Amino acid sequence: MAISGQCLCGALHYEVANPPAMTGVCHCKNCQRQAGSAFSTLAGVATADLAFTKGEPKLYLDGDTDSGSTVQRFFCGNCGSPIYSAIDSMPDMVFLKTGTLDDTSDFKPSFHAWCDSKQPWVALEEGVPTMAKGG
Numbered sequence: 698m699a700i701s702g703q704c705l706c707g708a709l710h711y712e713v714a715n716p717p718a719m720t721g722v723c724h725c726k727n728c729q730r731q732a733g734s735a736f737s738t739l740a741g742v743a744t745a746d747l748a749f750t751k752g753e754p755k756l757y758l759d760g761d762t763d764s765g766s767t768v769q770r771f772f773c774g775n776c777g778s779p780i781y782s783a784i785d786s787m788p789d790m791v792f793l794k795t796g797t798l799d800d801t802s803d804f805k806p807s808f809h810a811w812c813d814s815k816q817p818w819v820a821l822e823e824g825v826p827t828m829a830k831g832g
């Protein structure tokens with residue numbers, strides 16, 4: 698069964714051919730800013746598995762990151778929903794923002810990254826690995 702998702706306004710629809718290889722939460726300041734929230738929830742899928750069935754996302758090149766590497770942040774140019782991000786050093790994987798998935802019932806983070814900038818009120822589930830910085 699294909700995994701599917703869309704942005705808030707529906708201008709973008711996507712499908713993912715295979716289940717995610719990894720899932721995680723990113724607490725970096727830039728994810729907080731882009732999401733307008735406390736963190737981003739991410740699912741790493743193969744780049745070749747992601748296909749847009751409607752619309753094309755816009756790209757923001759985020760060069761001012763804690764990791765020092767430029768993050769490609771793809772989003773809807775109409776409603777602004779963040780859809781996925783990618784980094785040059787991992788060309789075979791993209792990181793879906795899982796809040797845009799049609800069905801989020803399977804999502805469970807397997808790690809938390811950039812916990813140094815985690816917002817103080819966010820409580821982490823016991824037993825889920827945390828990293829002070831990026832992976």
Ligand SMILES: [Zn+2]
Pocket residue numbers: 704705706707708709773774775776777778
């Ligand atoms: Zn949209």
Ligand SMILES: [Zn+2]
Pocket residue numbers: 723724725726727728729737811
């Ligand atoms: Zn982040």
